[in-house]
Amino acid sequence: MRILLVAPQPFYQERGTPIAIRLLAETLCSQGHAVDVLTYHEGVDLEIAGLRILRTPALPGVRNIPIGISWKKLLCDVLLCARLLGLALTRSYDVIHAVEEAVFPAILLRSAARARVVYDMDSMLGEQLLAKWRFLRPVARALRALERAAIRRADAVFAVCEDLAAHVAADAPGVPVFLIEDVALPAEPLAAPAERLRESLGIRATLALYVGNLQRYQGVEPLVHAMALLPADRDVTLVLIGGSQREVARMRALVDGLELQRRVILMGPRPVAHLASYLTQADVLVSPRLHGNNTPMKVYSYMRSGTAILATRIRSHTQVLDEECAYLVAPEAQALAQGLARMADDCELRARLGAAARLRALQRHSLDAFREKVRFAYRSLQPAPASQ
Known part of the structure; x- marks a missing residue:
């Protein structure tokens, strides 16, 4: 099939x-589909057989588009809609695969494009907007109604987690919904090996590691405060990998203010290709997210690494993690501190949890399983054969 994959990032x-979109595009191309990715002006082109990248024009001053809703993203979405209109009217696609907010223009253009629409649902968009901009609360019902209308008019929904799949099934019982969770990032050949954290940073203590952006919803501030609550005899070092320049500066100010320079180390961004190596070097992997229901992609890589996981007890985590494969605590500094102390003291607990998480990742969240789920879902979108 000819697929237009609309990625508003x-x-x-x-x-x-973007990593999840790349994995989806690679999978679709490997299964024989021709895929056009319509996306923003920013980003690196990829060389994948069967893939073509179409970009919106660049706007002066619109660079470094951040994660989440922002005025820069909204401007880019306007250009994305305009380009989508042109493609819908001039080119022939079998499926428009719309990621997140791209579903709204895709649904409006569905008849003109004569294409089926797949809604790739990574989160509740209305909840995202309300969390970011509280002044929208008076129109919360309208936002909810718009999202419900998009779901009901889609030909299929790809839900990234169980909660979203259940939500779709309740809102639109007649719309096929496919639970297609993220997976651990596939290993890639390294141009240079990842640094050895203990040697390069002089760490002799229990090594706790967080990987990801440093936005507030990730809960890294409470995690840093948890380090301040640990007794002096608890020899734990926290390493933070990821974050934009501004996020790292904000976090460094917090670390300096708490005088934790020796216990908390900020490394900034590192290549994704090094991720698997970093995860296996740690004693504890931490996911301190504060709220939400979509499971962070990094959790699947955490699980496959075989390193013990300390995570907050919220739906983002408990859809894939439980007490058999992770140490779960409340999303607050004191509970995180207690969790870090317990994990540091009990190497047998760490080994048991890490082994259980790895086994679950291999059984339920492998790359092969992801590819088969995508194949099955797209097979249902194939036109029925003409009767003889």
């Missing part, structure tokens, strides 16, 4: 959603 960049 910078693509390709080494961060969550």
Whole structure:
């Protein structure tokens, strides 16, 4: 089939959603589909057989588009809609695969494009907007109604987690919904080996590691405060990998203010290709997210690494993690501190949890399983054969 994959993000960049889009595009191309990715002007082009990247024009001053809703993203979305209109009217596609907010223009253009629409649902968009901009609360019902209308008019929904799949099934019982969770990032050949964290940073203590952006919803501030609550005899070092320049500066100010320079180390961004190596070097992997229901992509890589996981007890985590494969605590500094102390003291617990998480990742969240789920879902979108 000819597929237009509409990705309202910078693509390709080494961060969550663009990584997931790349994995989906690679999978679709490997299964014989021709895929056009319509995306923002920012990003690195990829060389994948069967893939073509179409970009919106660049706007002066619109650079470094951040994660989440922003005025820069909204401007880029306007250009994306205009380009989508042109493609819908001039080119022939079998499917428009719309990621996140791209579903709204895709649904409006569905008849003109004569294409089926797949809604790739990574989160509740209305909840995202309300969390970011509280002044929208008076129109919360309208936002909810718009999202419900998009779901009901889609030909299929790809839900990234169980909660979203259940939500779709309740809102639109007649719309096929496919649970297609993220997976651990596939290993890539390294141009240069990842640095050995203990040797390069002089760490002799229990090594706790967080990987990801440093936005507030990730809960890294409470995690840093948890380090301040640890007794002096608890020899734990926290390493933070990821974050934009501004996020790292904000976090460094917090670390300096708490006088934790020796216990908390900020490394900034590192290549995704090094991720697997970093995860296996740690004693504890931490996911301190504060709220949400979509599971962070990094959790699947955490699980496959075989390193013990300390995570907050929220739906983002408990859809894939439980007490058998992770140490779960409340999303607050004191509970995180207690979790870090317990994990540091009990190497047998760490070994048991790490082994259980790895086994679950291999059984339920492998790359092969992801590819088969995508194949099955797209097979349902194939036109029925003409009767003889």
